[in-house]
Amino acid sequence: MTVLDRAEARLLVVDDEPNIRELLSASLRRSGFEVITAADGREAVHFAERTRPDLVVLDVMLPDMDGFSVAGRLRDVNGQTPVLFLTARDATDDKVAGLRVADDYVTKPFSLEEVVARIRAVLRRTRGDLDIPARLQVGTLELDEEAHQVWVSGEPVRLSPTEFKLLHYFMVNTGRVLSKAQILDHVWNYDFGGDAGVVESYVSYLRRKVDVNEPRLIHTLRGVGYVLRPPRDD
Amino acid sequence: MTVLDRAEARLLVVDDEPNIRELLSASLRRSGFEVITAADGREAVHFAERTRPDLVVLDVMLPDMDGFSVAGRLRDVNGQTPVLFLTARDATDDKVAGLRVADDYVTKPFSLEEVVARIRAVLRRTRGDLDIPARLQVGTLELDEEAHQVWVSGEPVRLSPTEFKLLHYFMVNTGRVLSKAQILDHVWNYDFGGDAGVVESYVSYLRRKVDVNEPRLIHTLRGVGYVLRPPRDD
DNA sequence: TCGTTTTCTCAGCAAATGTTCAGCCTGGGC
């Protein structure tokens, strides 16, 4: 993902499952964030005190204390740190009880695209962060993250959620080659079991809906992957 | 969720339950207010002296002193700070009598929409705050918050309380995508246990009553949520 | 109190979306 000279923001990732923690922190670092991790609530509060993160990604279910208490403590310690909750898809009770205090939340299993998008959205809202653009543009292609809308040469285009996420991933990585495996890892949920064939299907859908004019923007690199290239430097 | 350059007003939120305090302060901040919190009467008076809030949201039942005494003290200290009381639904007579001291009150469990609306109304009344519009308009849709009335192409429409709150939430967030969870969290009481199905029902009711003309204003974004979009940029 | 309004749930239907796959196409090495 985007590589920046300086970190966009400092994040604290809190989850007791090492897999998830690693998955998230690696991916978020690649997206340009500075990342600190914690495995439980106690650790989270401790690190938050010392490092003053700009945002906390917090699993609702932790071994020592539930996420809401942690969020409360964090806010006691560190003013109005925004919190993005991670929660199981069917955690109905939790939602009712506490998710409203969250600035946003993502259900497990999530896709990395989704988490990054939510983090950016929250930072944009809570800090009015203008370094994080809500609107992307490549050639005649425009994408508004907040309005969840896409235009081709000014004409609105309807995309399904997956199509939208895929296009967004391409646009954030304009000019960078993305392998099918990489795309699968970022755009699809981390528990997706299928093979890279889906990616081909969705690239096909996208081209039909979004890449209709010459010069083409989405290019195939045989044996390597795909690139979204702006016009003129093909 | 409106993002503002400056805070609309400074609020002091007083409640001994941490959950409620967090819920309110997170949500009010998201609505553009600057928020200070206090857990009991003593703290409330102390903070009010120092920070001079524009309005105090005050739970009637506090561990150290009852809300009315607190309100009295606040007024001794800080002129005529308006107060919005929070009270249990089954308020007995003495309480109701006391509530006449309040500029307004909201019963628990409340919906965030309701609290924000009341706060705005009180600020409008007591400060003549013109930054806070009482009338919203989107396309041929008009909503008067104060008169609690809605017109479609100039024709008045009868809405139930929930329908009204939902429409208001849509209109305040024109152009912004709202997920069903988000809608549930803001428009329904915080103790609502049901699922997002109700939202679908109420959107259906609303469309039938207020979104009868082309072009449609309320759009469904499958898998994402709903948007109220003004005509012409679909 | 009784009738009316409102809220909420639910199930059946329709439509959109996600996934797989087989057959065809194509670029590039030989």
Place this chain on the structure above:
DNA sequence: GCCCAGGCTGAACATTTGCTGAGAAAACGA
């Protein structure tokens, strides 16, 4: 030019999502 692995795409199928009408239950008002 021939071949073939890799890529493309239409079709089929499964799954998910959203819409709506009907009705039970609760709240409200006279």
